[in-house]
Amino acid sequence: MYISGAVISADLGLPDVGLTTATEVATRSRQIARMTDLPALVDADTGFGEPMNVARTVQELEDAGVAGLHIEDQVNPKRCGHLDGKQVVDTATAVQRIRAAVDARRDPDLLVMARTDVRGIHGLDAAVDRIKALVDAGADAVFPEAMSLLAEFEAVASAVDVPVLANMTEFGRSDLFTTDELAAAGVRVVIYPVSLLRVAMGAAERALDTLVAEGSLQSQVPGMQTRGRLYELLDYPAYTRFDSTVFDFTLSAQQGRREGAS
Numbered sequence: 622m623y624i625s626g627a628v629i630s631a632d633l634g635l636p637d638v639g640l641t642t643a644t645e646v647a648t649r650s651r652q653i654a655r656m657t658d659l660p661a662l663v664d665a666d667t668g669f670g671e672p673m674n675v676a677r678t679v680q681e682l683e684d685a686g687v688a689g690l691h692i693e694d695q696v697n698p699k700r701c702g703h704l705d706g707k708q709v710v711d712t713a714t715a716v717q718r719i720r721a722a723v724d725a726r727r728d729p730d731l732l733v734m735a736r737t738d739v740r741g742i743h744g745l746d747a748a749v750d751r752i753k754a755l756v757d758a759g760a761d762a763v764f765p766e767a768m769s770l771l772a773e774f775e776a777v778a779s780a781v782d783v784p785v786l787a788n789m790t791e792f793g794r795s796d797l798f799t800t801d802e803l804a805a806a807g808v809r810v811v812i813y814p815v816s817l818l819r820v821a822m823g824a825a826e827r828a829l830d831t832l833v834a835e836g837s838l839q840s841q842v843p844g845m846q847t848r849g850r851l852y853e854l855l856d857y858p859a860y861t862r863f864d865s866t867v868f869d870f871t872l873s874a875q876q877g878r879r880e881g882a883s
């Protein structure tokens with residue numbers, strides 16, 4: 622399960638250009654990680670400062686309950702890896718960030734993933750060299766950003782022994798390869814970082830247009846998550862052990878109230 626920096630930024634009404642703080646990302650990560658038993662991988666951007674800040678970021682995220690995080694080699698202010706005009710730090714600085722992250726973790730199982738944005742600036746060969754240096758520095762997995770061809774993933778996967786991640790973000794540099802295609806290219810982890818935000822916000826905008834056009838959301842109801850499903854996800858029934866009235870409503874009672882009101 623992936624916790625996206627771009628989505629945390631959007632959630633705060635901010636562009637994804639390094640404006641969020643480590644505290645905001647850790648707080649949101651804690652809220653998300655507690656809702657699932659799946660391992661959570663969080664986007665730690667550049668680590669929020671110098672290598673010493675990277676160390677503190679790693680511990681804050683570890684305390685938030687994530688299973689792993691990735692640190693990238695962009696300069697600050699960072700930007701979406703699929704945009705033009707990115708800049709990266711030199712290899713020594715990138716390596717220092719990863720070393721700081723690896724040394725700072727207290728849980729040896731916390732996954733430290735190194736992301737490199739070099740591909741979009743200096744090309745694939747330079748990206749592969751950078752990735753090898755990051756793995757030598759202790760990275761447990763790698764995230765080659767803004768790749769465009771399957772063959773590029775293959776080149777990275779055959780250059781290192783650690784798992785390789787593919788970023789299948791829409792409207793980016795890469796075609797949206799299938800998981801089978803990526804697996805055949807040696808990729809072991811795939812993220813769809815902003816996809817559910819795009820799906821949900823696409824639906825929200827269409828619903829608002831409908832409300833303006835039709836004066837009601839009635840026609841949208843079949844596409845909505847039901848009240849029952851939401852309550853199931855939030856585990857309402859579990860709270861009846863504290864207060865038996867918490868979950869004593871029925872849909873027919875609601876129906877009755879509606880009819881009574883009309």
Ligand SMILES: C[C@](O)(C(=O)O)[C@H](CC(=O)O)C(=O)O
Pocket residue numbers: 624625626627628637664700701702703788790791793814815
């Ligand atoms: C993966 C990513 O870092 C993110 O924050 O989710 C972004 C996603 C995006 O902007 O599409 C990225 O830089 O690729």
Ligand SMILES: [Mg+2]
Pocket residue numbers: 625626627637664666
């Ligand atoms: Mg990001």
